[in-house]
Amino acid sequence: MGLETALWRAVAVYRSVALIYAAIMISINFDNYRHPLGGWIVLGVMAGWTAFATYAYSDESRRHWPLLTADLLVAAGCLLATALVETSRNLKEGNPTLPVSWVAAAVLAWAVVGGKRFGVTAALILGSCGVLVHVIMESANGINRGSTINGIVLLFMAGLVVGHVVKLARDAEARLARAVELESATRERERLARRIHDSVLQVLAMVQKRGNEMGGEAAELGRLAGEQEVALRALIGTGLGAPPPARARSAAVVGEPVDLRPVLTGHSSTTVTVSTPATPVLLPERAADELGSAVAAALDNVRQHGGDGARAWVFLEDGPGPGEVTVSVRDDGPGMEPGRLAQAAADGRLGIAQSIQGRVRDLGGTVSIITAPGEGTEIEMTVPTPN
Template sequence: MSTPAARPWARRTGPGVEAVLWRATAVFRAVSCAYAGALIANGYGEYRYPLGGLAVFAVMAAWTVVAARVRGGRLFGVADVAVAVACLLATGLVETREHLADGRPNLTVSWVAAPVMAWALRGGARRGVAAALAVAVPDVALRALYAEVFSQTTFNGVVLLLMVGVIVGYLGRLAIDAELRMARAVALETATRERERLARDLHDSVLQVLALVRRRGGELGGEAAELGRLAGEQEAALRALISAEVLAVVPGPRLPGSGDDDGGTADLRALLRPYASASVQLATPATPVVLARAVARELAAAVGAALDNVAAHCPPGTRVWVLLEDDGAAVTVSVRDDGPGIAPGRLVEAERAGRLGLAQSVRGRVRDLGGTVEIVSAPGQGTELELTVPR
């Protein structure tokens, strides 16, 4: 039945599926009761005990009112079936044997399907079928033992009751479960969003403090300057982490069940973000630069190799700027450092001498992507690499 988790949600957003189904059952019960009443009024003069027919209708009407107000638990469900069966069996006292043998319906007509629906809603298809049998067996017994006939109509009635039990039970559960799952998903999403917001706020204030420590520490000098430097490193690391977290989710098709480089896409900004540090500044567009995942990875790796090259060949304290541009037809990443620069011819010389660092790790990667690398450098002016990959 409705678990505590489902209830508050159902209450908050108006009647849930379950409430609607229960209301439908109550309406069905009332309409069936009215129909049975009409039939009883119609056959009033032909009954063996006409007043008995009236009494049965009174009981049915009273119970219909009670059942509309009390949804109840298992005990009420048992009483529900008991009342239905009692009213059904009362047909044997009120009706004449001949009428029943003729195939006249029971006094209760379709009213007995209501407790079956209630059980199906309460406990699914299995309970629904059990309730249907509990009602059908007395019905069949009445026909077979009292009227001594077993007609097609009786059989149809039994089949219809069983179908009500199965279908209402199955579909009702399905709808209620779907609603519950939906509610859980909504709750989860809300919680996740809230957690993200908290993390953002927390990160922001931590960043502020780190930036402040760095700034003040640098001014005070001595040991404080060392603290300031450490704070600065942590600030850069944290900022890179946050940006990576925010940007890592790239909308785009992911083929299920395939491997890693599966034709999915990636935002190149998110892949470059981890390179940012106190000495490496990153400039990117505000909107995602979406590439095939494999291409984005290779290009990011080439940028990483270029940065490694700066670290290996330039004095400490050299600053690097990485610029990412996307003009629709091609993606360009520029890596510029303010190091001592490379003398003309030295790159070619190095390449010829078999020292393949820059050539292999940057040029090779970009060439494999169908792109080009341009190197501009002069002594004293730093080095600039421009990696361009067509889309």
């Protein structure tokens, strides 16, 4: 249910409750009216307009000047009818006008449509009508100033406060919509960055390396590939320096469950050892695929930076908390210097930032990287499992 719908439902509820209150007051006081039948006629008009206004305001296309003006005129008419039905003595003693607080529904409707300026305008019109009723029926010295002023103040407060709150709520809704749009764009950009890193960037890096090794015209080709790699890294790195908030847990529990073990054991080789539990570890298909891709990216880093003969171990185990699973990738390579990951991200090399951390973050999980020069690297990826 959107903000507009919620606001108009609230106005409709208020209008109905205020009608019930007005009916109770008329039932109690009608014996003392100058024209008792007039009280029931006004109540019938209020009941009919309540039903019609509730229906009319439910359609956004009708919430314009004709309906707003009619709403205000009906409220003003019911309020002015007090001068014909009620007695001067009763008003002087503090009896309420016939519609009591029902007229405030029109003020609320104006405030919802146009904010506090519209709300205050409607309150001013109806407040003037209330003063006019007392002026018509009572002498200047006999006006019950307390009840008159209280009613006007309440109308002004309703128009001002509700109009201001409506403006704040609409601004907040607009900011939320913009934030959701930006987050969606960021997630799509990260997804594309991961795909590019896993394919195009690695091919360009390989071409550059092989070209430099071969020399001659191949070296020129390698140089061009290196320039394109740098340009492409800078392009996909735009706006990705700061990671977005962690994804909701539910993002990782979409899709049919599959066993994570075969996904990981497919990475086994003479230099990669995979250890998994004896029982199935079920994850949604999307989560298993993304986690497998993150492991593949981690093993690619081992092959690229670990040197000849570097070994890696992949472990699948329970996570530190209930309902979590952890996949660890350890290697015996040279490790990383402090600050190397931050420098790589600043230079546009987003292998770990996007292919590993980005994937796990999208699943609502966390990544822990433990490394030191000469001591290898361990990457722990923890994601939630289905309940």
